[in-house]
Amino acid sequence: MMFVRTPRLSRRLALGSLIGAAALVSVPAFAEDTVKIGLIVPMTGGQASTGKQIDNAIKLYMQQNGDTVAGKKIEVILKDDAALPDNTKRLTQELIVNDKVNVIAGFGVTPAALAAAPLATQAKVLEVVMAAGTSIITEKSPYITRTSFTLPQSSTVIADWAVKNGIQTVATLTSDYAPGNDALASFKEHFEGGGGKIVEEIKVPLANPDFAPFLQRMKDAKPDAMFVFVPAGQGGNFMKQYVERGLDKSGIKVIGPGDVMDDDLLNNMGEAAEGVVTAHIYSAAHPSQKNKDFVAAYQKAYGVRPGFMAVGGYDGIHLIYEALKKTGGKADGDSLIAAVKGMAWESPRGPISIDPETRDIVQNVYIRKVQKGADGQLYNVEFATFGPIKDPGKATKK
C-alpha cells in the first residue's frame, strides 16, 4: 500500500487553490455618502442572547428613525465574534482595513472590548461599547465611549442600600472574570465601609458553572443575604439551582447588580425570583412613556421583552446618530469622540449622559424588587433611585 502512486496530490492541490482563489476575491464597494458601522457582537455561543438583543434594538431604532442622518446613509455590518477576543480582534481589523468602517460598536464581553481598543486608537475610529461592563475599558483608548454601564455603578448602590436596610452579613458569589471582580471589589468597599461583614467569598468559573457546590457553602455560612453577580444569561440557571438547593426557604435573600435578574430571562425564573432586590440601570417596567413605547415596539417586532443589553444597543446607535448630527456628517474618530462628550438624552432607562472626561456613561441606578405585574408576569419594579452616578471604579482610583 505504501508505494502506490495516486493522482490525489495534484488534484487536491488544484481543488485547494481553486477554492482559495474563489473565496479570496472580494469586491469592495465604496460610497462617500455612507457611514459604516461595524457591529461586532456574539451571535453564537454562550453569550448569543447579548448579541441578538443588541442587533434587534439597533434594527428597531433604524426602523423608527430612518437610515439616513445628516445626509449620510447608515450601513450596519454585523459580525459574529462568538465572544472570543481573537475573533473580535481580527474582525475589527478587517472591518477597519477592508470595509473602511467609521465606527466600531457592540462588544459583548470585556476581553472583546479590550482586544479592539488598540485598533481603535491606531486607526482613530470611534468605538462604542454597548454591553461589556468592566470599569477600565474606556481608559484603554481615547476613542472609546460606552452606552451600557459599569459594574461598580450598580454594585456600590446595592451595597449602600443593604447597609441601610439592616443586612449585616453577606456571602458573595461572583463570576471569576474582570466584571465579576469589579462587582465584588466595589460591593465590598461600600458594604464593609458601611459596617457590614462579608462572611464568605466565592468565585465561580465563568464558563458552564455548576452553582450547586457553591450554594451549599452559602447555605452553611447562613448570611443575612447573598450578593450574586453572574453575567446576563446565567441568571436563570442560577435561580433554578437556588431553588433546588432549598435556599429559597432558608431565609437568605438574594441581592446584587441586576444582571442576575435580566428581563430577558426573568419571567421564566418562577416564583423563587419574587422578592429579589437588585440594583440596576434598566428595568422593562421603568415607568416612563419613552420606555413604554420602547418596550411595546420591541415586543411587537420580536415577541420578547427587551433586556438591558437591548437598551445598551438602542442608546448606542442613538449616540452615533446624534454625534453625526452634531458633526454635520463628519465621521472621523476625532470629530465623533468630541461630539459624544457631554451629550445627554432621555433613554428608555431614564436620563443618561456621557461624562466629558472619561467618555463613560453617567446614569441613574434604580433599586428594584421582583414582583408580579398586572399581566401576571414577573417584573423588576423600581422603588428607589440613586444618581446620576458616574463610574465609581474610576472615581476611587483618582
Next chain:
Amino acid sequence: MTAIPHEAMGRQLVAAARWRPAEWVFWLFAAATVLLFPDRYLILTEVAWLGLFALSLDLILGYAGIVSLGHAAFFGIGAYSAGLLAKHGLINEPVLALVVAGFAAAVVGFLTSFLVMRGSDLTRLMVTLAIALVLRELANRFSDITGGFDGLQGITVAPVLGLFEFDLFGKVGYIYCLSVLFLLFVLARRIVHSPFGLSLRAIRNNPLRAAAIGIPVNRRLIWIYTVAAFYAGVAGALFTQSSAIASLDVFAFDRSADLMLVLVIGGTGYLYGGLIGAAIFKLLQQEVSSLTPQYWQFWIGLVLVVIVLLGRQRIESAVTFVPRRIARLFGKEIAALPGGEAP
C-alpha cells in the same frame, strides 16, 4: 529497517520523496497570495497557523495513527509561552520566542506522551482530552499569571528579527507566519520521508508486526508525539504573536475538535491535507459567517455532512473536471502526475 533490502523499493522511496511540480505550484501560489490578496492578510494569517497546527496533528494521526482530541493543549502552551515571554519582556525577539514556545510545548508533549502511549485508541482520545482540560483549568486557576478568563492583556510583540514591525494590515504577520509554515513544512516533509517516518507508517499499519520486525514502537511514537507537540506549540505562538492575544480558549475543546474537522476535510496521512483543509475550513467559515452571522454554524455543519457523504474524491474529480479536460486537449493528463502518499 526492512528485512529485505530491495533496490527497486529503494528507488521508489527516493522517487516518492522528490518534490513534485504540483507542490511547486502550491507553494508559488501560497507566496503569490501576499501580492494577490492585500486586503485578506488577516484571514490568511489564520489559515497559515491553523495549517501548521493541522500539520502537527497529521504527524501523529495520519503518520503514526495516534488519535487525539486534546491537541489544543500544546497549542495553548505555545500561545501562553509566547504571550508571557513578550508581555514580561523576557524574550522580545519573536523568532527566538517562537522557538522557546515550541520547546515548552515539546517538553509537555514529551512528558504527557507516556500517558498517551499506555492505552489504545479510545483511551487515547480520553487521555488527550483530559490533558487539554486540565491545562485549561490550570490556566483559569492561576489567573494572576495567565489573566484567567480575561486573557493575557497588554502583549506587545516586538518587530520580527528587530526589523519588521507588525502592522495594522497584517502584512508582516502574514509573511512571517507563511515563512514559518514553509520552513516547518519542509522539515516535516524530511521527517516523513526518512527511515524514521517510514517506520512510523509501519507502526500505524500494524504495530504488532512493526514490533516483530524490530521497530522500537513506543520510542518512535514518543518521538513523533514530542515533535508534533513542538509544531503545535509553534502554531500557538504564531497565533499569539500575530493577534497579540492569549486567552483561555486556546485550550478549548472546540479548538481540538475543529482541528479534527480540518483534517477530515483535507485528508490525513498527507502533509498537504492539513494545509488545504485549513484553507477551506477558515475561508468557508469566514464567508458563511459574514453572510449569516446568526446561523452560519448550521451551514458549516451541512457542508461538512455533504463532504463526508459525497466523499472527498468525488468532489475533487468534479472540481478538477475542467482543468483535466483542458490538459487532455494538450495531450497530457494532469491527473497522471505522480502523486504523494498512499491513503
